Amino acid sequence: MKKYLLILGQLLLLCGIYWAGYAVVAWTGIAIPANVIGLLLLLALLVSGVIKLQYVQEAADLLVRHMLLLFVPVAVGLMDVGGLFYDHMLIFTVALVVSAVVPFWLVGYITQLWDRR
Secondary structure, X not given: OHHHHHHHHXXXXXXXXXXXXXXXXXXXXXXXXXXXXXXXXXXXXXXXXXXXXXXXXXXXXXXXXXXXHHOHHHHHHHHHOHHHXXXXXXXXXXXXXXXXXXXXXXXXHHHXXXXXX
């Protein structure tokens, strides 16, 4: 029972950080999703030592362990627009290939430049 309360408290802390990210987006009006701001806020809090890893470790492990369940609604939603994927398959394929190849090429190029120094 104590472990469940610990995880619940850690989940509430993570939700609070997300809500803080949402408040930052609402207050500033920046065009960055609130969850990204929340993650950056969590990273800053962890790096600065304000929040120690053990304060969120159990809840984070639980969320990562069950992450696949969080993607089920997205997969079901994609089934509804399957025809769209079929109609624009060439465009999606080119976009996927380019978005996979360009970062690999860019990282390799930058690494080679770095090595030459």
